[in-house]
Amino acid sequence: MARLILVGLILLTSFLASGQSFEISDLQETYKGNIGEVVKAPIRFKNNTDKIITLVIHKLQEQIGSTQRNFYCIDNNCLDQKTEDYIVRVEPGQFFNGFHIDLEGGLVSGSSLLKYLIYNRSNPQHALEFDLNFVIEEKTKENIYQSRLIELHEVYPNPSVDHAFVNYKILSDRIKAKIRLHNLLGNVVGEYDLTASENAMRIRTEELSAGIYFYTLYVDNESVITRKLIVKK
Numbered sequence: 001m002a003r004l005i006l007v008g009l010i011l012l013t014s015f016l017a018s019g020q021s022f023e024i025s026d027l028q029e030t031y032k033g034n035i036g037e038v039v040k041a042p043i044r045f046k047n048n049t050d051k052i053i054t055l056v057i058h059k060l061q062e063q064i065g066s067t068q069r070n071f072y073c074i075d076n077n078c079l080d081q082k083t084e085d086y087i088v089r090v091e092p093g094q095f096f097n098g099f100h101i102d103l104e105g106g107l108v109s110g111s112s113l114l115k116y117l118i119y120n121r122s123n124p125q126h127a128l129e130f131d132l133n134f135v136i137e138e139k140t141k142e143n144i145y146q147s148r149l150i151e152l153h154e155v156y157p158n159p160s161v162d163h164a165f166v167n168y169k170i171l172s173d174r175i176k177a178k179i180r181l182h183n184l185l186g187n188v189v190g191e192y193d194l195t196a197s198e199n200a201m202r203i204r205t206e207e208l209s210a211g212i213y214f215y216t217l218y219v220d221n222e223s224v225i226t227r228k229l230i231v232k233k
Contacts, residue, residue: 021049021126022090024118032135033105036157036164040073041132042100045118047090054121055096057086060129061115065136067106067162070114074098087121105136107157112136145217145225149175150194152217152225155203159230162206166215170196175219179203181229182214189213205231 025044033039047053057072064070071078072086075098079086090096103112112134119127145152153167166179173196181190181203189208192201203215210233216226 020128021053021120021123022047022055022118024128024130025095027130027132030133030135031103032137033103034157035105035107035109035136035138036159037105039103039105039134039136040100041102041134043130045088045090045096045099047092047094047096050092052092053090055088055090056119056121057088058117058119059084059114060117062113064103064112064114064134065106065108065110067104067108068112068136069104069106071102073100073102078102101132103132103134103136104161105134105157107162109136109138144227147219147224148172149219150177150217154227155215155229158228159232160203160205161232162204164203164205164229166192166194166201166203167199168194168201169199170194176221178218180216180218182216184212203229205229209233 023046025046026042028041031039031041045055062070069081071081072083073079088096088099101114103114114132115129116132117127117129142154143151144154149172151169151171155164155166157164170177177194179192179194179201180188183189190203192203194201208231210231213229213231214226215229217224
């Protein structure tokens with residue numbers, strides 16, 4: 001309850017932002033990325049005083065897709081997505097670098113919004129709100145194999161969490177085509193037939209361990225091309 005009262009007080013007094021003990025820099029209007037990618041939003045905080053200050057970053061709101069996740073990160077270390085508050089200490093007159101908020105792009109294109117409040121813990125009336133707007137786009141699918149029999153596009157999203165998709169086009173109904181998924185030891189962990197009546201196929205990855213896998217296109221039981229697929233958890 002006390003925490004809710006504090007946040008309410010900060011919101012009511014945030015208009016007193018003039019003469020701030022800190023400032024935010026490097027914010028962009030929009031952060032863009034592709035489905036399946038991690039989009040980073042770097043943020044720098046500057047201490048405008050001659051004393052060490054402690055800043056609290058509080059997540060106010062998130063409007064993101066069901067397959068998306070967001071994290072507080074310092075350099076390459078990210079916290080659990082359930083973490084709502086992050087605390088940093090900034091030296092006098094210095095910038096706090098290396099902080100970024102990441103959004104996993106998920107499986108669907110569209111716009112996402114994250115709203116945050118940052119305040120000086122010793123002087124809560126020094127507070128600012130900021131928004132992070134993300135635009136997730138469908139990645140252009142490269143044609144990685146083409147013959148007079150079949151066309152195959154790259155797997156997406158890659159890295160994958162729960163599943164990945166392969167777009168293809170069979171140009172002759174006389175062939176038999178399939179995708180085999182192998183682990184690093186060469187063991188087959190999935191096999192999927194490609195039919196002429198369809199142009200997309202889903203690879204299920206939710207039961208696979210995180211790591212590197214390889215998917216291979218077979219045409220009439222002959223291997224024709226192999227590419228890497230990364231599975232994340």
